[in-house]
Amino acid sequence: MTRGTLLNLPHAALGSLLAVLRQQGYNCIGPVVRDGAIVYRRVHHVSDLPYGWHDEQMPGTYRLERSNSPRAFSWAVGPEALKPLNFASGETLWRAERNHEGQIQFEETLPAAQPTAVIGVRACDLAALQLQDQHFLDGPYRDPYYAARREQLFLVAVHCTHPADTCFCASTGDGPQAEYGFDIEMYESEAGFLVAPGSAAGEAIVGELQLSKSNDSQRAIAEEEVRQAARKQTRTLPSQNLRDKLLASLDHPHWQEVAKRCLSCGNCSSVCPTCFCHTEHDNPALDGRTTEHVREWSSCFTAEHGDISGKPIRVQTHLRYRQWLTHKLGSWHDQYGRSGCVGCGRCITWCPVGIDITKEAAAIYEAQLS
């Protein structure tokens, strides 16, 4: 839909947006400070939002600081994206029971998802959500568990003005301005928010709020702040399509070099908003009559991920790191028509040893050129 006129929502009126969402039956989730990070959790009141909180992120480091800024969204993405809201980190896919005649009966365990509004979604995470939608919903095998939750989501984007040192969404073309995938978009400034609906559902909510129109100069200032956020980013990927370079470099010595530092811990793929790998297993009850079939997040950094018919094909770390990078930035293009990286920087911040995907990709890329 075409971009609507931006409307004024003063800081003091943010609570009315939450109230309308709640009236319409949405459970509100938003950024809150928990255990030293900004994470998405249930928001009961606007005062739960991280007013004045800023993050300092570096490879392998995340710290929060507080100022007296009136803003609630002056931070870059925390450890969790929208991913866990749709693709559960662990869930039962079905149950089975053996009855007294010895027959096995299956029981479906589809989630009963509630309408959920997420406040403060970033452009990078919306881009990642589109990739997860492609993976879980498009094609012949639609994932009903993911779909049940995804269909209930209402997304309120806040354009990013505070990228972290680890962010590079401008380089991947996925931010800091959110361009699609939201129901409402908002710009935050010292004075308040400029708001516009992005979908029919968003229009219904914004329509309830009776907001005044903003003027052109307000829009210009807000947009300039987001453009500045793009200019603040220092990291870049060498190209938006590294597929051919990476796949031609499978024997490059740099994989071994990364493996000296890499812990093969899988934190990068767990925090990555686009990674979708999982493992499945059964949890039979001790009496052997009932069982639950469970799906959990997994990663190409585990041994099991490279287990083909009992034969481990990626025993060493350099092969696992190579799988991560050549899938994320390489074969993802074949599967989904673009790279699997949206530049959120999470894998850099939340890697215990601070391995930086932009540097490793550049090392392979440059070596190819020379």
Place this chain on the structure above:
Amino acid sequence: MNTEMVKPRIAVHKFSSCDGCQLAFLNAGPALLELAELTDIVYFAEAGSLEREVEIDIAFVEGSISTPQDLTRIKAIRENSAYLITIGACATTGGLQGLRNLYASNTRDWTGAIYARPEFIETLDESQPVSSHVKVDLELWGCPVSTQQIMTALRALLFGVTPGDDRDKICMECKRRHNVCVLITKAAPCMGPVTRTGCGAICPAYGRDCYACYGPAENINAEALATCFEGLGLLPQDIARRFHFINCNAPNFKQAGTIWRNKS
């Protein structure tokens, strides 16, 4: 399941240990009653001895081998048992008491330093894992092991399949639990990236760093984590102690700790 089937006979043995792993049975609640239905518990150290010298199908062994008597007894148990499972860090790697293997050049020296009458102390020079002396069919890691680990392994054996062995790192479980990483936010020297899953990432869920009570995971890079700890400001002897702790005799922890101890 076929109720006509002969119930497998199980035994729970204790060696040098704190008895904590046996609690995984005693704390099982209703599952313990279920277990008593499904199996024939013929010997259980903590719950009071039943029969001891009979042939059994599944033997659980807690504790390390650290005295000459332990050595004789574990061999007899192995001979009488079709399937032998070690439970916990002591039985699997020699346990915390295995620190003496690293820090005492001579057993006599430290027994002399600790006991008034060291001549009454009869001990092996080292506290060793069960697998140093007899064949072990399955190792359940942890300090202590959980009820769930034991019941999962038992259920698999009752089905007649090989029990699974989850050797992923704690970090995988930690992220599934939505914990915020303490290493990244607090510079806490978390051992999660080298430690085997199984506990459910309990420590990071309470805001503290994992101390590796489940022992090494598969394909670990202890040197890279130790270097990371150095960057967080730990002194070499403190890094050594992260590895030389509950599972100090697991070969790759032993090696990593020794490298850093030698730097201090």
